[in-house]
Amino acid sequence: METLLIVDDDLSLLESLKMHFEDIEHDGAPRYQVVTATSAAGALRIAQEVMPSVVILDMKLPDRTGLDIIEEMKSLCGDARIILVTAFHDMETTIRAMKAGAFDYIHKPFPDLAALDIVVARALEYRQLSRRAATVSVESAAARLGDIVGTSPLIQQLVKEIGKVAASRATVLINGESGTGKELIARVIHNYSYDEPKPFIGINCSAIVDTLLESELFGHEKGAFTGANAVKPGKFELAEDGTIFLDEIGDMSLMLQAKLLRVLQEREFERVGGVKRIKLRARVIAATHRHLSDEVAAGRFREDLYQRLKVITLQLPALRERREDIPLLVQHLLERINEKVHKRVTRVPPEVLDHLTRLPWRGNVRELENVLTRAVVLAPGEVLLSENLPALEPAFPEPGQPINGQPTNGHHVNGTHGPSGPLLPNFLVAPIDDPSRIPTLEEAERMLIELTMNVTKGHKGKTCQILGISRPTLERKLQKYGVRQDQQQ
Numbered sequence: 001m002e003t004l005l006i007v008d009d010d011l012s013l014l015e016s017l018k019m020h021f022e023d024i025e026h027d028g029a030p031r032y033q034v035v036t037a038t039s040a041a042g043a044l045r046i047a048q049e050v051m052p053s054v055v056i057l058d059m060k061l062p063d064r065t066g067l068d069i070i071e072e073m074k075s076l077c078g079d080a081r082i083i084l085v086t087a088f089h090d091m092e093t094t095i096r097a098m099k100a101g102a103f104d105y106i107h108k109p110f111p112d113l114a115a116l117d118i119v120v121a122r123a124l125e126y127r128q129l130s131r132r133a134a135t136v137s138v139e140s141a142a143a144r145l146g147d148i149v150g151t152s153p154l155i156q157q158l159v160k161e162i163g164k165v166a167a168s169r170a171t172v173l174i175n176g177e178s179g180t181g182k183e184l185i186a187r188v189i190h191n192y193s194y195d196e197p198k199p200f201i202g203i204n205c206s207a208i209v210d211t212l213l214e215s216e217l218f219g220h221e222k223g224a225f226t227g228a229n230a231v232k233p234g235k236f237e238l239a240e241d242g243t244i245f246l247d248e249i250g251d252m253s254l255m256l257q258a259k260l261l262r263v264l265q266e267r268e269f270e271r272v273g274g275v276k277r278i279k280l281r282a283r284v285i286a287a288t289h290r291h292l293s294d295e296v297a298a299g300r301f302r303e304d305l306y307q308r309l310k311v312i313t314l315q316l317p318a319l320r321e322r323r324e325d326i327p328l329l330v331q332h333l334l335e336r337i338n339e340k341v342h343k344r345v346t347r348v349p350p351e352v353l354d355h356l357t358r359l360p361w362r363g364n365v366r367e368l369e370n371v372l373t374r375a376v377v378l379a380p381g382e383v384l385l386s387e388n389l390p391a392l393e394p395a396f397p398e399p400g401q402p403i404n405g406q407p408t409n410g411h412h413v414n415g416t417h418g419p420s421g422p423l424l425p426n427f428l429v430a431p432i433d434d435p436s437r438i439p440t441l442e443e444a445e446r447m448l449i450e451l452t453m454n455v456t457k458g459h460k461g462k463t464c465q466i467l468g469i470s471r472p473t474l475e476r477k478l479q480k481y482g483v484r485q486d487q488q489q
């Protein structure tokens with residue numbers, strides 16, 4: 001039987017959770033022994049006494065916050081897995097909680113108890129798997145969260161992961177399309193990793209020619225090559241015991257990849273033209289917009305380096321996968337942009353916001369920032385105008401509606417494989433001269449699935465038949481693209 005400590009000052013919630021967990025059985029016997037506390041002080045006292053396996057800890061307690069006592073709790077019973085519970089969706093606290101060593105962070109009211117059961121069961125599993133992970137100190141107030149804006153599940157998950165990796169010095173690989181915030185995330189990890197300020201040294205591996213990149217990374221001795229008139233320390237040295245951020249590592253040459261691999265393995269390097277071994281003290285964070293597994297398959301990236309880098313990978317979501325964050329991002333970016341361009345564009349009418357949430361955003365947050373900057377500059381007053389935004393791309397024109405200015409004859413849209421042949425989305429039938437208007441393969445796939453689901457009125461069987469895919473494949477793709485299935489059968 002596992003001991004479960006539940007800490008909350010809401011007595012009725014406490015009671016119902018206690019009953020719920022006491023009812024759970026495992027191999028015919030109760031799975032949990034449940035103890036409760038209503039204050040931070042009480043929780044610490046009881047924890048010391050009963051040595052719980054899992055603690056469900058409310059953030060808001062009468063005497064101290066749940067966050068405040070995580071560390072103490074862990075030092076009293078280091079094996080306990082702590083699940084912090086709060087009513088707030090607050091990123092700062094999420095990161096702090098994960099970094100302080102909370103196992104998970106969940107929001108009240110509980111979506112359903114089954115979800116809570118899963119978190120608790122996972123906590124137990126982890127506890128059995130790993131004897132205690134190293135406790136980590138809460139970072140000083142000087143460390144800043146940075147500007148990760150968003151409340152979507154994908155961003156919440158990411159923030160949790162950042163909290164976890166900030167607690168270690170492990171090498172991290174950040175993967176995401178261009179403009180998804182790779183550098184921002186690298187800085188946040190850095191800021192959250194140290195109590196005192198340490199250097200963050202970034203270098204873009206795609207922007208510099210090979211030989212120069214080598215000496216930029218590792219430095220060079222005097223006379224190492226023509227023009228090397230003095231000793232120059234490289235970025236690895238300048239990063240000291242802080243962070244070196246290797247941006248666009250997917251573009252690094254195979255020759256340098258080999259050198260980098262050796263440095264990561266031996267944690268030592270030499271300056272170009274030098275013999276002295278210099279210790280690698282910096283933490284390495286690498287980023288790329290490329291799919292490194294594809295690069296490996298194509299022979300452009302070393303498999304061994306990839307294996308080494310990918311141990312901790314943070315996958316940044318594309319903006320189109322988290323459109324619900326766009327309103328918040330718009331607000332956040334507008335503040336920044338107004339300051340930069342000395343304007344006060346503060347009002348975004350609902351239809352303009354709607355317009356913004358429906359653009360394809362292939363360039364992600366960076367593109368959103370650029371689009372907003374332009375619209376702010378062009379705004380005549382304090383209101384952001386739709387006319388200053390890129391036009392929406394109607395994927396599937398209504399019957400008779402012009403496709404890219406060409407009138408259609410209407411029968412494009414009246415069937416799936418009618419007399420006029422298969423119905424094709426706009427981007428396939430109309431001439432496109434602007435390459436940025438060509439959708440990605442994923443976007444095209446999503447459009448095609450949405451279109452077919454519309455035409456079949458949500459009939460999945462017919463949809464599979466038309467698209468020539470199996471039912472599980474369709475289900476997976478509907479899930480992946482978040483296609484609404486309100487007419488499904």
Ligand SMILES: Nc1ncnc2c1ncn2[C@@H]1O[C@H](COP(=O)(O)OP(=O)(O)OP(=O)(O)O)[C@@H](O)[C@H]1O
Nearest residue numbers: 147148149150177178179180181182183184365366
């Ligand atoms: N979640 C976010 N919240 C707020 N701002 C964000 C977020 N993600 C990205 N940004 C902003 O978007 C811009 C682009 O981010 P960043 O440079 O980190 O992206 P990147 O992935 O490194 O892009 P690139 O591939 O262009 O180098 C920055 O101004 C950054 O502050």
Ligand SMILES: [Mg+2]
Nearest residue numbers: 179182183247
């Ligand atoms: Mg970048």
